[in-house]
Amino acid sequence: MATKNQNLSSYDPESVPFAGGLKIAITVARWNSNITYALLDGAISALKEHGVESQDIDVFYVPGTFELVHSSASLVRMEKYDAVIAIGCVIQGETPHFTFISDAVANGLASLNMNSSVPVIFGVLTTDNMEQAEERAGGKHGNKGVEAGITAIQMAKLFG
Numbered sequence: 001m002a003t004k005n006q007n008l009s010s011y012d013p014e015s016v017p018f019a020g021g022l023k024i025a026i027t028v029a030r031w032n033s034n035i036t037y038a039l040l041d042g043a044i045s046a047l048k049e050h051g052v053e054s055q056d057i058d059v060f061y062v063p064g065t066f067e068l069v070h071s072s073a074s075l076v077r078m079e080k081y082d083a084v085i086a087i088g089c090v091i092q093g094e095t096p097h098f099t100f101i102s103d104a105v106a107n108g109l110a111s112l113n114m115n116s117s118v119p120v121i122f123g124v125l126t127t128d129n130m131e132q133a134e135e136r137a138g139g140k141h142g143n144k145g146v147e148a149g150i151t152a153i154q155m156a157k158l159f160g
């Protein structure tokens with residue numbers, strides 16, 4: 001989440017290694033697609049900005065954020081990508097679904113990170129309402145997709 005002092009699209013370009021040659025998978029939830037597709041655009045722009053070639057970015061769509069665990073796990077197992085970015089948006093509703101889905105995706109992606117050498121990036125917004133999500137999908141708090149793209153490069157290059 002953006003904080004008062006941290007815009008999601010702001011980063012120190014000096015901290016980002018040249019990313020040419022990296023192969024990146026992005027898996028995106030269609031649920032709340034007005035938000036997730038904006039995050040996808042942000043992630044792709046950030047990757048390209050630092051040298052990732054278009055043909056080295058593969059995008060896989062899933063129905064909702066809950067499905068990101070399965071798609072990310074499958075992508076990790078392919079041993080074809082240097083990083084996997086999972087993009088979703090869960091918005092608080094009137095039922096406990098928000099908690100179940102948020103917990104499942106956070107725990108599932110954390111588990112993948114512990115059990116494989118391919119970094120899986122948490123590009124998931126969890127917000128109280130649509131307005132908060134819009135503010136973080138290119139609005140006043142930046143774009144969480146940009147943060148995810150930059151994080152993917154930094155993690156893929158972590159050990160050289």
Ligand code: DLZ
Nearest residue numbers: 029031063064065066088089090091097
């Ligand atoms: C069912 C559901 C609900 C209520 N809310 C969201 C949401 O805010 N964001 C999201 O990405 N997906 C939501 N889903 C769908 C679930 O992620 C999942 O696709 C279904 O429960 C089927 O497994």
